[in-house]
Amino acid sequence: MAQKNLLKYILLGLLENEKKTGYDLKKLFETEIGEFWSAKHSQIYLELKRLEEEGYISSETGLFGNKLEKTYYTITDKGQRVLNEWEETPTGELPLNKDEFILKLYFIHDKNDERIQKMLSEQYRLHTSKLSHLKKRMILLFKDEVTRSKNYGHFLILDHAIRREEEYIGWIKQYLQ
Amino acid sequence: MAQKNLLKYILLGLLENEKKTGYDLKKLFETEIGEFWSAKHSQIYLELKRLEEEGYISSETGLFGNKLEKTYYTITDKGQRVLNEWEETPTGELPLNKDEFILKLYFIHDKNDERIQKMLSEQYRLHTSKLSHLKKRMILLFKDEVTRSKNYGHFLILDHAIRREEEYIGWIKQYLQ
DNA sequence: GTTTGCATGTAAAATGTTACATGATTAC
DNA sequence: GTAATCATGTAACATTTTACATGCAAAC
Structure with missing residues (x-):
């Protein structure tokens, strides 16, 4: 970029x-x-x-x-x-999330390709670990209303990051056997 | 990168x-x-x-x-x-999602800063539009099981992209007044 | 006939990573 | 004393964007 x-x-x-x-x-x-x-x-x-x-x-x-x-x-x-x-200044455009895993998945055509499950379980591991880290940060940084009000933007994006990871994990679970 | x-x-x-x-x-x-x-x-x-x-x-x-x-x-x-x-090869590391809007939000400290609502409503507009586009793509490309099975990886990532946008919108709604 | 799309390239500049380089201070 | 951390920088290289450049084919 x-x-x-x-x-x-x-x-x-x-x-x-x-x-x-x-x-x-x-x-x-x-x-x-x-x-x-x-x-x-x-x-x-x-x-x-x-x-x-x-x-x-x-x-x-x-x-x-x-x-x-x-x-x-x-x-x-x-x-x-x-x-x-x-x-x-309004940001205007949505960013492109360049994700190597997503890229690899794109090139797998067959529904029963073994690599799909391998990739999903690796991603599951990575994202649960990330989620747990983010939740710890949230408790550490924003345990009450007072701390939240002081750096509200930061609180918002941390909250968003946690939700995003939860969504990611939910998606993986849906397809993980 | x-x-x-x-x-x-x-x-x-x-x-x-x-x-x-x-x-x-x-x-x-x-x-x-x-x-x-x-x-x-x-x-x-x-x-x-x-x-x-x-x-x-x-x-x-x-x-x-x-x-x-x-x-x-x-x-x-x-x-x-x-x-x-x-x-x-296992992808190993999670990518960094560089998002300019998130960056701007990080530097806003005050909970009542007017710019927060402006930014959120702009993002709401952008993400609902993106979501609607993705849903159209899904119908166009993967209307039945047969088409899904042919490019399963692509189907998976499109499904994921849709869920991600839905989550994003849900998050914005929570804080949008 | 003129606009849009097809088709392929080069050059310059910005941005980002890796490696090289050096030296001071602190913790053990 | 020695390892880790503090502190700052340069050089080489890779990646990416923007701009420059050209010409054919199809559609209207």
Whole structure:
């Protein structure tokens, strides 16, 4: 997917409320954001550099311990405007969910092909495991109304992710023998 | 997603049962395959050239009318082996569904932010329209047991896509005021 | 005769992954 | 002291999109 550069907005969004280093951002892609987006540190550091050049973020370098340097990034007014603009723009098109398993299934023509059951049971394992992970996250992050109200968007998408996995599992079960 | 080169397998899979031109393949990405994968003609023609160089497919050029040339591609034994191998390899990891709407939602913190309802109603429109399209496809392609048995994998993923959209709509309805 | 669709390609640019590279700090 | 983690970057490569480019055939 080379074209929309959504990473730009993710970084701006993450820098909206507090300054962060490239490493902090990278960490977020390994946990929270990692549930619905991916980016490697090589891409993140490059994009941060570009965003600074364009004036969307600014940086300050601090020393940590004796010699270790950290670069903290903050969103600028210009960056904030760009972020708000993006948030208010209707998304318009539905994304394409590129799923390798779905692709493989497409090329199986015969109803009694043994591979179907193998694939379904592997997917069952993967999706139940994912579901259990998501449910744990939900309890951890949003155990009450107060926590939900603070990051309502995040709560909504986690709720959606859980429902999606439940649906996926229900579908597999229907065809799994 | 730059690395797995799944396009290679899609092209091999599509050439499995009958020879096709690059243009035929391009057309498939606009309809059938387009539901779950995308590729531009520029990428397809390039990949076909590479597949032929590597001996996975072979080509024959035919004349159509007076001057218009068509190049038909067929899968070779070597290509067939590579395709089978891929089909039998467990997919292993779950894909990441990159959804711009989900991303935007993530950055909205306040439960009463007006943008949430706007975004949800836009998504409602998009997903109901998608669902109706998928249901039409289902009736068109798989109206009886016979047609289902012939392309069972395709039937399964279309059934899944419909259920997924229904779930999506159900989720939106829960939060739409 | 003019628009739409058929048919095939190349080039440039953006995006993303993998690998290479280095060094500091913390936990054990 | 040594392994894991913190911290930042570059280089090479693969994938994907957008734009450029051309010409034939069919339908109206």
